Amino acid sequence: MSWENTYLQFKSKSNLDSIAANQMRQASFENFLSQGLPTRKEEAWKYTSLTDFKAVPWQSALLEEEILTHDQLLAISKNLPAEFYNLVFVNGSLNQTLSDDLDSDITLSEIVAEDLVKDDKHVESYMLQLSKSFLSKKLIINIKSHKTFAKPLQIVVVQSSKASVYVSEKISIKVGEDAELTLIVNTFSFANATGDALNMNVDVSVANSARVKMIQLQNEDVQSYHFSQCEVNLASNAQFQSLAMSLGSKLTRNYLHVNFLGKNSFAGVYGLTILDSKQHVDNYTFIQHSIGENQSIQHYKSILSGASQSVFRGRVRIEQDAQKANSEQLNNNLLLTREASANSIPQLEIYADDVKAGHGSTMGQLNKDEIFYFLSRGINQFEAVKMLAFGYAKELVYKFEDQSVQDFLMKSLHSKLERMIQNV
Amino acid sequence: MSESYEYKYGFTTDIETEAFPKGLSEDIVRMISLKKNEPEWMLDYRLKSYRHWLTLTEPTWAHVSYPKIDFQALTYYAAPKEKKEKTSMDEIDPELVKTFERLGIPLSEQKRISGVAVDVVFDSVSIATTHHQELDEVGVIFCSISEALTKHPDLVKKHLGTVIPPSDNYYAALNGAVFSDGSFVYIPKGVRCPIDLSTYFRINAKETGQFERTLIIAEEDSFVNYLEGCTAPQRDENQLHAAVVELIAMENAEIKYSTVQNWYTGDKNGVGGIYNFVTKRGICKGKHSKISWTQVESGSAITWKYPSVILLGDYSEGAFYSVALTHDHMQADTGTKMIHIGKNTKSTIISKGISAGHSSNAYRGQVKIMASAENARNYSQCDSMLVGDKSSAHTFPYIEVKNKSATLEHEATTSRISEDQIFYLQSRGLNSEKAISMLVNGFCKEVFKQLPLEFSVEAVKLIEMKLENSVG
Numbered sequence: 020m021s022w023e024n025t026y027l028q029f030k031s032k033s034n035l036d037s038i039a040a041n042q043m044r045q046a047s048f049e050n051f052l053s054q055g056l057p058t059r060k061e062e063a064w065k066y067t068s069l070t071d072f073k074a075v076p077w078q079s080a081l082l083e084e085e086i087l088t089h090d091q092l093l094a095i096s097k098n099l100p101a102e103f104y105n106l107v108f109v110n111g112s113l114n115q116t117l118s119d120d121l122d123s124d125i126t127l128s129e130i131v132a133e134d135l136v137k138d139d140k141h142v143e144s145y146m147l148q149l150s151k152s153f154l155s156k157k158l159i160i161n162i163k164s165h166k167t168f169a170k171p172l173q174i175v176v177v178q179s180s181k182a183s184v185y186v187s188e189k190i191s192i193k194v195g196e197d198a199e200l201t202l203i204v205n206t207f208s209f210a211n212a213t214g215d216a217l218n219m220n221v222d223v224s225v226a227n228s229a230r231v232k233m234i235q236l237q238n239e240d241v242q243s244y245h246f247s248q249c250e251v252n253l254a255s256n257a258q259f260q261s262l263a264m265s266l267g268s269k270l271t272r273n274y275l276h277v278n279f280l281g282k283n284s285f286a287g288v289y290g291l292t293i294l295d296s297k298q299h300v301d302n303y304t305f306i307q308h309s310i311g312e313n314q315s316i317q318h319y320k321s322i323l324s325g326a327s328q329s330v331f332r333g334r335v336r337i338e339q340d341a342q343k344a345n346s347e348q349l350n351n352n353l354l355l356t357r358e359a360s361a362n363s364i365p366q367l368e369i370y371a372d373d374v375k376a377g378h379g380s381t382m383g384q385l386n387k388d389e390i391f392y393f394l395s396r397g398i399n400q401f402e403a404v405k406m407l408a409f410g411y412a413k414e415l416v417y418k419f420e421d422q423s424v425q426d427f428l429m430k431s432l433h434s435k436l437e438r439m440i441q442n443v
Numbered sequence: 444m445s446e447s448y449e450y451k452y453g454f455t456t457d458i459e460t461e462a463f464p465k466g467l468s469e470d471i472v473r474m475i476s477l478k479k480n481e482p483e484w485m486l487d488y489r490l491k492s493y494r495h496w497l498t499l500t501e502p503t504w505a506h507v508s509y510p511k512i513d514f515q516a517l518t519y520y521a522a523p524k525e526k527k528e529k530t531s532m533d534e535i536d537p538e539l540v541k542t543f544e545r546l547g548i549p550l551s552e553q554k555r556i557s558g559v560a561v562d563v564v565f566d567s568v569s570i571a572t573t574h575h576q577e578l579d580e581v582g583v584i585f586c587s588i589s590e591a592l593t594k595h596p597d598l599v600k601k602h603l604g605t606v607i608p609p610s611d612n613y614y615a616a617l618n619g620a621v622f623s624d625g626s627f628v629y630i631p632k633g634v635r636c637p638i639d640l641s642t643y644f645r646i647n648a649k650e651t652g653q654f655e656r657t658l659i660i661a662e663e664d665s666f667v668n669y670l671e672g673c674t675a676p677q678r679d680e681n682q683l684h685a686a687v688v689e690l691i692a693m694e695n696a697e698i699k700y701s702t703v704q705n706w707y708t709g710d711k712n713g714v715g716g717i718y719n720f721v722t723k724r725g726i727c728k729g730k731h732s733k734i735s736w737t738q739v740e741s742g743s744a745i746t747w748k749y750p751s752v753i754l755l756g757d758y759s760e761g762a763f764y765s766v767a768l769t770h771d772h773m774q775a776d777t778g779t780k781m782i783h784i785g786k787n788t789k790s791t792i793i794s795k796g797i798s799a800g801h802s803s804n805a806y807r808g809q810v811k812i813m814a815s816a817e818n819a820r821n822y823s824q825c826d827s828m829l830v831g832d833k834s835s836a837h838t839f840p841y842i843e844v845k846n847k848s849a850t851l852e853h854e855a856t857t858s859r860i861s862e863d864q865i866f867y868l869q870s871r872g873l874n875s876e877k878a879i880s881m882l883v884n885g886f887c888k889e890v891f892k893q894l895p896l897e898f899s900v901e902a903v904k905l906i907e908m909k910l911e912n913s914v915g
Contacts, residue, residue, distance in 0.1 A: 062504065066843075339832070339833070339835075342832070352844070354844065354846075354847035354849075355847065356847060357814075357846070357847055359847060360843070360844055360845040361842075361843075361844045362841070362842065362843045362844070363840075363841075363842040363853070364839070364840065364841050364842070365838070365840060365853070365855070366837070366838060366839045366840075367827075367836070367837060367838040367855060367857055368506075368835070368837045369827070369829065369835055369836045369837065369857045370835040371829075371832060372829035372830070372831060372832045372834065372859045373832070373859055374829075374857065374858070374859075375856075375857075375858050376856070376857040376858070377854070377855060377856040377857065378838070378853075378854070378855050379852070379853060379854045379855070380840070380842055380851070380852075380853040380854075381851060381852050381853070382812075382842065382844045382849055382850070382851040383849070383850045383851070384847045384848060384850075
């Protein structure tokens, strides 16, 4: 099926109220069609091929009846701890039965024309245009000033189609002055022959003195495709911390842009990628110090087994007026198997002189002495590798102090390592 | 930078030159080849390069900006006019000899004090090569590439274009079509070249592109230390320099290649200067071979240069040591590529960028570990220093690993000179300029110590001179 047909399918079931919004969406789609999908000749897509993605005859999710089997329900409910406030989206729509009641801070509303403005110059414009072409609703999280959300908020996005469904999601987060939010976006899918595709667009605006923690836990089926574009704007004295935990999918592309618009703010941007078989994860981060006197830290780690591949492209840009900016960036890659490969492109673009900026990148395998140490104490090779890999990974999970969040992430980490180890 | 700073190599030599008409076409390519009495295969090579060049578009990925070059407005061949075939050094135009003396390069062997053999390239052609006798005794061939084409055509034919084929990139293809001269070095098996070899490049003529080609072959168990220097007169228009350098190291051979690049940078407003678009690559063909590139890039309006090493032989080693200094409106995008193919291969990258004034200085490098490169090792360090708040520094490393036994480390830092350090030195009686120069020197030390002594002294002086007045 061509994208035209997919779009027609989608449009027939999702007519927007406003004429302007309908027209803009049409324009986004035409924009997408004329641009096409990127090839590896594009610098930003040098290490990630969308050939397989292009070959799949994608269908619009709205055609699919939303019927979950007992096993699927069980699997979903395992992901909904009582310590979290949970919202569940199945194949692009909010599932009322599985979700907690909507809080007054959260609304689900129709997309409006302003959300669909085209943006050709954006580095991720291909995926953005595709995302905008297939949007009808967006989730708005609006935390008022000085307020704290009672529990960590978890948005679970599940895909359970019989074959090849493409879904766009949009979440818009506004956190008011001195307010606080911990958000987990947990995406997973159930196996089908050709996999599903999810294209997620998130924008976060953090007001003065507000604190936001955001975790993107990506655990989709190994046939699936996952794309995300995340835009974060930070005002003064703001604290932002994110973790992109990529465990599933055949192909993942995460784009994250953090822009400092005030002073004295901090952004801690972390990523943990654990892959096996032929999985491919591409993390593209862009930290922009538009204003000075801010601090950013990036730390991305990957553990690669099977014939998996990871890409880290971390761009730090310190603008001319952003004096006294402080930026660190680190990428560590652990290769466990012969066929695994890693690509690292840490970039610094510095236009101000009174700054501190540095980056580091390492690649390597597990230390033989360390494995020997385990073996000499009667622990077998598998266990040894698992324990060492766990030790390597957990550092980033500990960046999140909330015990319930930590436990939740650790569970995912353990089960992924367990699965991965079978492949080593 | 104040008016007092002068580019001391900015003078022009008033000498009659013979130049081809402006513009590039197949005819010009044929004329160059004919002029140099080249064999048929060389003309074919040039034409093939030229035809390929026509199919390419100018690369734009580098972090530099400049107006589009009009390749039809350049002269592709310029040479000092000669009356007859010269038979000895004494017959070189005295005006030229004077020029090189002003540049500090004595052409007459009697006067030399340092043990360095020099090949001098003026505009498009090689003027003189010194120390023939000493080199002949051990079988080392060191001559201009035109001479090599007549005297040792088989060697040139066998190796030319094997490391950098004409299809490699836009400027390599252009160079393949129109290169007019350059140096050729052949070190036979088991020979340790008794003296350092050096080439000196000078662009003199107006609106001329300089396209030289250097080929160095080091046979098994041989060693050579090669130095390269360059200057150009001060002119208002930009001049293009697109050279290609190929190095081939066989088993156990070692090539050390050092450059002090001091082309005219343009004036303080960024008018004029050389566009330095150079392709340099070496291949470590045999086991245990070594290639190292050391460069001090202090000139050119725009530098676009990535000396690379292909590590094919097992246990081969590649190194890249670089200091790139930009000031005023200079732009530099420079770095290296290390391609690990053989087992137990090792590479080291040390890059120091200093940007002052309104300049932009980028490190762009690639380290690629192929699946066959068992136990490959790389260490990269790229430090940038900013002097003045209008300058910029960038780092674009590409690290690709396809073998789990590889160990790689890459580090980069960017900062300005610490005020505390300056204060410390000032409190001990040094003025701020002296203090900065001392700190910059320390910053570059790791690279300078890789240079041969005379070059290292020159490099230190050069950096000091360039930073003079650009700070404070």
